[in-house]
Amino acid sequence: MSVENLKAYIESGVLELYVLGDLSPEEALQVEEMAAQHPEVKAEIAAIEQAIEQYAMQNAVEPSADVETRLLEKLGLSELEPEKTVKSTPPVAQEASIIPFDESAGKVRILRYALVACVALLIISTAALFITYSKLNDAHDQIASLNLDKQKFAGVVSKLEFENQGLSNMAAMADSQEWATINMTGQPFSPASKMKVYWNKKDKSVLVNYVAMDLPKTDKEHEYQLWAMVNGKPVSLGVFGKNDSTSNEALVKMQAIQEAQAFAVTIEPMGGSVNPNMGKLTVMGGV
Amino acid sequence: MTAFKKLTLTEPELVQQLQSKDPAVLKTLYSMYSSAIYGVISRIITHTELAEDVLQETFVKIWQSAAHYDNTKGRLFTWMMNIARNLSIDKLRSKDFKNSLKNQDIENNVSFVDEQNKVTFNPDVLGVKQLVDNLKPDLQAVLDLVYYKGFTHVEAAEKLDLPLGTVKTRIRLAIIELRRNFN
Numbered sequence: 001m002s003v004e005n006l007k008a009y010i011e012s013g014v015l016e017l018y019v020l021g022d023l024s025p026e027e028a029l030q031v032e033e034m035a036a037q038h039p040e041v042k043a044e045i046a047a048i049e050q051a052i053e054q055y056a057m058q059n060a061v062e063p064s065a066d067v068e069t070r071l072l073e074k075l076g077l078s079e080l081e082p083e084k085t086v087k088s089t090p091p092v093a094q095e096a097s098i099i100p101f102d103e104s105a106g107k108v109r110i111l112r113y114a115l116v117a118c119v120a121l122l123i124i125s126t127a128a129l130f131i132t133y134s135k136l137n138d139a140h141d142q143i144a145s146l147n148l149d150k151q152k153f154a155g156v157v158s159k160l161e162f163e164n165q166g167l168s169n170m171a172a173m174a175d176s177q178e179w180a181t182i183n184m185t186g187q188p189f190s191p192a193s194k195m196k197v198y199w200n201k202k203d204k205s206v207l208v209n210y211v212a213m214d215l216p217k218t219d220k221e222h223e224y225q226l227w228a229m230v231n232g233k234p235v236s237l238g239v240f241g242k243n244d245s246t247s248n249e250a251l252v253k254m255q256a257i258q259e260a261q262a263f264a265v266t267i268e269p270m271g272g273s274v275n276p277n278m279g280k281l282t283v284m285g286g287v
Numbered sequence: 288m289t290a291f292k293k294l295t296l297t298e299p300e301l302v303q304q305l306q307s308k309d310p311a312v313l314k315t316l317y318s319m320y321s322s323a324i325y326g327v328i329s330r331i332i333t334h335t336e337l338a339e340d341v342l343q344e345t346f347v348k349i350w351q352s353a354a355h356y357d358n359t360k361g362r363l364f365t366w367m368m369n370i371a372r373n374l375s376i377d378k379l380r381s382k383d384f385k386n387s388l389k390n391q392d393i394e395n396n397v398s399f400v401d402e403q404n405k406v407t408f409n410p411d412v413l414g415v416k417q418l419v420d421n422l423k424p425d426l427q428a429v430l431d432l433v434y435y436k437g438f439t440h441v442e443a444a445e446k447l448d449l450p451l452g453t454v455k456t457r458i459r460l461a462i463i464e465l466r467r468n469f470n
Binding site: 011012013014016017019020021022032036045046047048049050051052053054055056057059061062063064068069070071072074075077111 | 310313317321322323324325326327329330335338339342343344347350359360361362364365368369372373391433434437440455456458459462465466469
């Protein structure tokens with residue numbers, strides 16, 4: 001290629017288009033071949049490139065800082081940014097001073113919940129305690145009333161046993177040939193009263209049966225006294241207490257008497273009297 | 288900010304590290320060239336967000352296709368700038384960009400004005416605005432279309448209703464004018 005042709009080639013503007021990337025691949029290849037063959041072309045291209053580069057440099061516009069951050073992140077190179085680490089330290093420190101506050105706020109919230117839960121638990125416990133206490137009182141009442149019932153039944157049972165003993169004795173004595181049963185009937189002092197006395201024909205012993213008596217009530221200073229009428233004279237056979245079930249024995253053994261025509265009961269002061277108080281003769285019956 | 292502590296390396300060092308995929312070089316490369324490349328992108332795409340997306344895409348592509356750069360065919364910056372220009376033009380013609388225009392005309396205008404103002408804040412640029420303005424209007428019009436608007440010289444010829452040869456000549460004259468001023 002002649003110098004004139006080369007100059008014309010350079011001045012055609014194709015090299016500028018090459019640098020601006022405005023050529024087809026084939027055209028670009030031609031330019032590259034020319035540049036390889038002709039240092040003038042290569043130098044011209046370099047000069048155009050430098051001019052464009054200068055032009056770009058001096059028309060530079062600063063992009064926002066986060067583009068670089070995003071770029072490094074996207075390429076996974078962000079750890080290579082020392083500036084970024086330094087910059088990000090103060091916010092981290094600030095966060096660090098905030099985080100414990102958040103944590104303590106969280107703790108306070110938890111403690112508040114705990115307090116509410118405790119109060120609720122206390123109220124429930126107190127209510128439960130009152131319910132339990134009143135139930136316990138009910139139970140105590142029930143136990144007391146059951147005890148009372150038990151005592152009542154025990155009393156009934158012992159009375160029944162007492163009466164059963166007396167009645168079985170009465171039956172046994174009625175069947176027996178040994179025992180004589182003397183029926184005593186009410187006297188003017190106490191017409192409704194009646195009583196039985198059992199007299200053993202062999203050993204002459206005398207028994208009274210609480211079950212088989214119906215006598216007027218006595219006060220604390222008086223008790224009953226049994227008398228035997230021997231040849232018209234009263235002989236004391238001893239005293240016996242009130243008709244009640246305080247003693248376990250329904251039968252009371254009195255003093256023996258060898259012979260008697262009749263038996264009688266009077267009400268005498270405690271301990272008995274030497275002579276009967278005929279004004280208070282309650283029952284009497286002949287043998 | 289980075290203007291005060293720009294990291295710099297010579298071009299052969301940059302190319303060597305870039306092609307050996309040394310991670311540290313990306314930061315250096317970004318520090319040295321991001322604003323120059325963004326200056327080109329942001330004049331093609333005036334919408335700030337989209338322009339910054341393209342800037343990011345540009346550096347991703349530079350990083351990923353570094354092996355394809357051949358230093359016998361031209362300067363590293365030329366290669367990078369053409370990546371940026373191609374991505375910008377692709378974006379400009381994409382559905383994505385057309386959609387964003389529908390609702391954001393006013394925003395685009397505002398950000399465009401902002402970017403024009405930004406240029407004047409760069410001390411290196413102070414003379415350039417004037418320089419470009421001092422280009423003869425017919426040279427300026429062609430350079431604007433090809434350099435800033437991403438037009439091919441064929442499209443510029445159609446747009447300006449000029450013969451293809453005239454467009455080529457005017458581009459050459461404009462660049463010669465720039466060379467003269469920079470030298």
